[in-house]
Amino acid sequence: MAGMLYLFHGEDILAAREALDLLLREKIPPEVWDLAVSRLEGESLTPAALIEHCQALPFLSPCRAVIVEGLGKRLEQKGEGEAFLARLRDLLPRLPSSTLLIFWERARLAATHPLVGLVRPLGEVREFTPPRGQDLARWIAQEVRRQGAEITPAACDLLAATVGTDTWALRHEVEKLVTYVGPGGRIDERLVDELASEARLSDIFALVDAIGQQRRARAMLELRRLLQAGHHPLYILSMIVRQFRLLLEVKGLPAGERRPEAVARTLGLHPFVAEKVVNQAQRFSREELQRIYSRLVEVDREIKTGRRDGEVALELAVVEVAGRQ
Known part of the structure; x- marks a missing residue:
């Protein structure tokens, strides 16, 4: 046998x-x-x-x-x-x-x-394909129920638009929200807006912008802000990886389909996120994005296998990909 x-x-x-x-x-x-x-x-x-x-x-x-x-x-x-x-x-x-x-x-x-x-x-x-669209909203609702709380449809949509299809990152966000409302509690759109990340998402955008501009010092500052806010290194990394994956997906679209409204529709993104992604994609060549994405995936493996401490691995990766300024 x-x-x-x-x-x-x-x-x-x-x-x-x-x-x-x-x-x-x-x-x-x-x-x-x-x-x-x-x-x-x-x-x-x-x-x-x-x-x-x-x-x-x-x-x-x-x-x-x-x-x-x-x-x-x-x-x-x-x-x-x-x-x-x-x-x-x-x-x-x-x-x-x-x-x-x-x-x-x-x-x-x-x-x-x-x-x-x-x-x-x-x-x-x-x-294993990440859920998208309504499947993603259902996944979030099921995860919230599994953890002992309830969530409104509008809150599901906002959480999906903010975090994306990374189910590991979504589970982390759901844990924070359920901890806040307690067993049997109800998560609404206002709470997601407060706790789940407009500020954090802006910090991720700022970090990616600094990498795209090859401003190492600025990139390190943005990374330290995220770490000091209490976010786990793997969580920060998952958000950065997600952002660069989106940039690669935008680069892979035909030139005529790279407008924010078309990108929002094609990739299932919130219009605000789509506009930021389109603008950021212009800062990189496809080859640069592939190199950075591959390096970030390697860092993810280093952290999860214990080969490197999370914060150290993240800082070294940012130093490597963000240039010398």
Whole structure:
């Protein structure tokens, strides 16, 4: 019997994390995760190391889990990527029955991506797409109820317009709002406006503006303001990543569809946010946006895997991408 093989991909990181946690709980007792679960960084992983982890026998558990994050980009490269693919083609059909192998990509992979083509015939491919439009409003309402409160439709719409489709950031905002109103309380538009972020969103815009203008000192000042306001580094990072993802999406639109009203309609943004995004997108080339976005995703991984302290990682990233002024 072959091993268990999965590919998780897509931008809804919260949903992917929850699915991964559920899958691990189904297969391995949580009390032995430290011994039975290996997490590997795809950027530095060698084929030999992956094979070694996959062939290791489980200890105090019915199976062993191997989670590989961020391998997809390497597999698209010529030379090294092609060689890695060849090793995977040999490994995956012969995966030990006691091994649970999960590839996790924090971005959506095209149907033609080599990793999708490798996993689909042998295992399960799951795409995690963030909710949008009315689906996003329903997600917010359900999350508020799950945490023990109620929210008005207008408050749902405002929260979605302010925070966007990042469900991790939305959950953080909902926690703050529910804590404020208490169990059984009601969240309305006024409360969202007060607590959830016009000021914080303006600070995010100011930080991105400073990066676009290559004003390092100003960017660091805006970052420190966000940190001093008590926001968690991962929360700040999620908002910055979301902003640069929007800028990339705007750059990818045909020239005639980059007007604020068209962007608001196409990307499902509040008109105020769409206007700011359109103006900011003009400060960057597509290549600059891709470089910055890739660096921010790498910082996210560094923080979540404990390789770097959150505040330190954020400050280093801003220093790197914001120029010398």
